[in-house]
Amino acid sequence: MRKRTKSVKVRLYETEMKTLEKNAKKAGLPKETYIRMYINGYVPKANPDEVFWSMMRQLYGIGNNLNQIARIANATGNIDAEKYNQNFEKFCKAITKIEEAVLLPEEI
Secondary structure, eight states: OOOOOOOOOOOOOHHHHHHHHHHHHHHTOOHHHHHHHHHTTEEOOOOOOHHHHHHHHHHHHHHHHHHHHHHHHHHHTOSOHHHHHHHHHHHHHHHHHHHHHHTSOEEO
């Protein structure tokens, strides 16, 4: 585990400190982590609201159902497995894009 050995004292105006605290809180990060991410070229995003997580749970449930259907279909041969797998891959990519758009910090 690497240890950080350097520290910096920064003086901020009250408004700047409030902005830092507000942005770090929105991202669910300590102020120090928020600043380090920004220094490393990333802007942390605010944590998504419950509506996002509700949609993601629904999408994960659908994906799980698709996967179960595919297993049964492959076992019985009653479905075009190649076409199904292509659609399932598109579904997984859509979830990944949603997660990236909402969760991952943006590069500066």
